[in-house]
Amino acid sequence: MKKISILAVVLLISVTSFAQQALWGGSQIISPEIHENNTVTFRLRAPKAVKVEVTGDFLPTQKIDTPYGEFDMPGIAELKENKEGIWEYTTPEALASELYSYTFIVDGLRMNDPSNIKMIRDVASITSVFIISGDKGDLYSVNDVPHGSVTRRWYNSPTLKENRRITIYTPPGYENNKQSYPVFYLLHGSGGDEEAWIALGRTAQIMDNLIAQGKAKPMIVVMTNGHTQNNASPDETNRAYIPAMGGGPREAVASMEDSFGDVMKFIETNYRVKTGKNNRAIAGLSMGGMHSSAISAQYANTFDYIGVFSAPPIAAMMGASYPAAEVQDAFVKKLETQKKNGYKLYWIACGSTDFLYKGVIESMKKMDEIGFKYTYHESGGGHTWDNWRIYLSQFAPMLFN
């Protein structure tokens, strides 16, 4: 009796507080609707709109010319207004299993799908997301497997003279045993922050699933904020947020590379970790890939596993002649030392249409010249999260074996 009345009242509160504490964006429209054949229909009620489009990584890309060659932009599809001001678009073909993100463009203004409760934030952008289950989609989903924990903490960086926010994944069981674990430092790109790999990167889901399947060793994954001009993601700091794009990097007291010892010290004194280079891995995407190659070269004999995703492993090498030869040569000298010290895996991954592709190829030529061993994985596609998620799922199983 009591239980029934509480349920009824909760429902009543929901409906009325919907009015009082506006819960914006509700709708009876179903969007996206994933059909049985894996085609997908997108819908938006916008009776006053003149033009409604959808863009996202589920659409065929379109080629764009740039100074670095042509590369791929997410495609755009037009929705048609069918009745009562409801606009609709259905993909002509089935979508492959994947996590997809998309946004509507209504008369030029981008907005997330008000009918889709699933959203992921990537710094300044909120995208609506959906998963087509099966292959990759299952890897990125929350499944009925043991889950690790994700903790947001602050560590002190004496080098940068500040406290900085950090995201840490500990594997299932960490809190309830006495084991020590190896550590994988996973670094974001110039458009991200300490939330990037957890959000669009699906790190917690990927690690939970790989560990449950016995494909990856249980490990601690450490996700830093790689922008020295910020100390945390925008809502988690009292400092004015300085975007990498537009504002440009602010001069800091030291570089991320120089301060990375502070991160490692924090982790190794606050977690039960296995030490020694064979228990440390570092990888990153784009800017984080350059950070990974630079840090693994700078901290001699510290990492046995290095991953460089969608970035030139000769840090910051955009092509054969940029940056200047002496900068490239200085880095190659560090690689020679790294080669002498030894490592187990130096994994380079890049998409064939990535705008940094040339820098990756040129880097590998230089590495070949000095006999610096690496494993190269070339995928299709470009500088996008679908590649970075799958690179993570390929790299993690090779660690700590």
Add this chain to the structure above:
Amino acid sequence: MKKISILAVVLLISVTSFAQQALWGGSQIISPEIHENNTVTFRLRAPKAVKVEVTGDFLPTQKIDTPYGEFDMPGIAELKENKEGIWEYTTPEALASELYSYTFIVDGLRMNDPSNIKMIRDVASITSVFIISGDKGDLYSVNDVPHGSVTRRWYNSPTLKENRRITIYTPPGYENNKQSYPVFYLLHGSGGDEEAWIALGRTAQIMDNLIAQGKAKPMIVVMTNGHTQNNASPDETNRAYIPAMGGGPREAVASMEDSFGDVMKFIETNYRVKTGKNNRAIAGLSMGGMHSSAISAQYANTFDYIGVFSAPPIAAMMGASYPAAEVQDAFVKKLETQKKNGYKLYWIACGSTDFLYKGVIESMKKMDEIGFKYTYHESGGGHTWDNWRIYLSQFAPMLFN
């Protein structure tokens, strides 16, 4: 030399990957612009729009008639198109120190402010936010004080026969000492989930600041998901998300109240906690307030501190005659037992325009009849986060003294 070139390249990557991996929503417009006198200007570029409005809790509320009496809705203000399709609205008066949330309405479609990187998600809604510093605004800000950690974990509930996601705040220093801490269970309303108190509730910031000021004892704060029809927030589960509103609660194998012992057991076996009723507090807003009163009555002699925010403390009592008298009487019997067992603080807080105000008043009449002691705090305003944040900041300092 190397450093300069990396910075230049990062900038280059930012600009180009801005194109390739579309970072949607960038803009050169400044919005919101907080002026020195604390008036605020909102701006949106929307050259094709016919009408642009802004709604949010910074605007004077408007009265709405409902079956429960009149209550307050967020106001709406119209922006004016001034040039180049840029719409603008400036508040006529200075805004008091607070965290405000708002959304634009463009020809009837709600969207967050593409120029404002600060956003908070509350289940289905993303709102743009800004803080006016000074009084309350400083309490909700990340300040240069020691920060606690926020961990998302999964616990097993044998009662609900599933694993469920949970958010846990541990106070600064928890990881680096051997102390035990009291525990505060903090429950969300029908529109929320295990992210609600951390996001719009600003729990981590409020607790960090109160602890740093010596106003609150260091404590562990536990934030559950109070909907038995869901086991996690929408993006963190493989189950179809069932909203409290619209879909309505799905029948579960047990109620949240019945399963709460699983939560306490998980916390007390996984964290260094002080046990005994004088080291346990429970509070919640709206549905979570009803859960708090129900749980503190159901688990005899377990909580010394109970907080009921914006909800009738006679669980689910909407008025003098609803629910039925026998349901109310059954709950009053439990209160008589709770009174006999004793407690240190039973704190009831409600806004004078809250649509549940009558239920709160009627509940207290019944409690008076049996001599059940409580402290009542009546604020202005209604069923909104600005009240819940300040209630938290008033309740936490009274705990564990």
